[in-house]
Amino acid sequence: MAENKPKVATACMCGCSGCHMSFLDVDEFVKDLAELVEFQSSHVIMDVKEIEKVDIGIMEGTITNDENVEVAKKMRENCDILVAWGDCACFGGIMTMRNFEKVDKILEECYLEKSDEESVVPDDELIPTLTDKAKGLDEIIDVDVYIPGCPPSADVIRYGLEKLLEGEIPKLDKDKLRY
């Protein structure tokens, strides 16, 4: 039984973690879920040396830097069904408000004008570089299921997962389709 459980991975790009929090709001259902699926969490997609496949890959957040792009592609390669979870992943969400301005200008203003005189703009090789625009997931990879909401409520998340586990693509309308 344990062997055959569907595997699920979730990942967070540039989001507020609210979608993941909403998932925890299923409360006690977390326990049932633990019986139904095997959580690979994020590390599946992270270990580039031994890539493990999952059945369902769930992604929160907007694509805002080169690391996000790579994580998204890795997740796409490694899952059968890819779920865009929340407004950020589905449409770009609140982060796209930065798209009206050039990245350099934003960085300069945030780090030089709003810090002390000796401050510099972060540009070290050890931190990722921002993409020029913040983007929804499907501007980079193919998405199979969209679960919008900011965040989607726990009930919707639960419904979506249950349907996916039954082998169906969840249909979200009326009450389930809300901001």
Place this chain on the structure above:
Amino acid sequence: MGEIKEINPVTRVEGHGKISIHLDDDKQVKEARFHVTEFRAFEKFVEGRVLWEMPEMTSRICGICPVSHELASAKACDELVAADIPEAAHKIRELIHMAQILQSHSLSFFYLSSPDLVMGFDASPEERNIFGLMKKDEELANRGIKLRSFGQNIIQALGGKKVHPELSVPGGVNQNLLRDKGEEFLEKTDELKSYIQDTLSLLRDLYEDMDVDVEEFASHETGYMGLVDENGHLEFYDGDLRIVDGEGTILTEIDPKRYDDVIGERSLNWSYMKFPYYKKLGFENGVYRVGPLARLNLIDGISTELAHEEWIRYKEIGSKEIKEGSLFYHYARLIESLHTVERIEELLQDEDIYTGKINVPTQAREARGVGVIEAPRGTLIHDYVSDAHGVIKNANFIVATGHNNLAINKSIQSVAEEYIDGSHEEIPEGILNRLESVIRCYDPCLSCSTHAVGNMPLMVDLVSNDGRLLDSKERY
């Protein structure tokens, strides 16, 4: 430097934070750095929006403590419009805030940290999470789920949603609590208090059995900052901003609106998170901590009975009243959780919550407004300037994890120095364990909540003096 890039897949895994350890010519630790790898530009893109949108928009900074952002924002906006909010609105905001602290603390302690404490740092990664905890100590896991869900349900009852609720507006709040909801919540508080008390005694036992010295572990002297009420007691919603030194002596106590008289911000090229510091002592020397540990170090007492008793007991543990060891964050978090349940109980018995006047009309003007609040992880500052039409012209945010940034780096440095000596070309296993638990003590908000169902991924790079990447480890 190209080599570093090649191994950068390591960082790919989690777009949020990583650690690098830099060695000098003798392969001794020169510096350890905690990099925040994400940048979201809120400070910039809110410019040009109108102030009435700010609470809802800025709550999207964090899905773990959206209520804190919404409230800090609403407080800043109250000032922009010179609104004196009704007493009842103040209480309702405090109620939702207490619920928020409780749910966030419960997440941090029960879902994220207790698996380590209960199963040990060496338990297998597959077990060391909330699912493992359900098997190992179902009762403890259940307590965590119930406490968190209690907080979330209050948030929903007031703001319509559990994450990103809509309650606070400039000038007050937009609804009262329904009485039957209040009664329903009140019935639960006794049970919840007992959960926290039982967990406190469990934690005391765990500390005794731990293989690291709780007092010594990731311990170093810093200042501490947080809000206090008019009696110098623990305060989350309003009050004066107090900064104490490592001995608990008060360095400053001011109206938080003047925070920038005492706090400076520096940005460095290797992290997207700025480094605030206490101006009088300057950058780096002016390191201070915020959050549960800091708050319990700087207060003169707690206004509710049970939490106050626990606080007295807490201070008596170990050799010093001031707790420096980062592991005490967990203990402090539980005492604060107890206070929130007691305070929720008091507020739910206040008639204003159900029937009081909830807001006043607002009008834009040219002004500066600063909203300061104690978020679960520490002091949160929203600072806005508006024009006569209510358009935001400038915004600055300092979040709790920002205040802790210098201290987190210091903690990491002290662990690195202890476990790495001249002989290392690679990162010793022991250090990963220790680093991971140091980071988790601070409960940094950038940590994506994926960790709640898995484990916090940790990425550490060891870098030689000439910038070569010697070793890179990742761990889940």
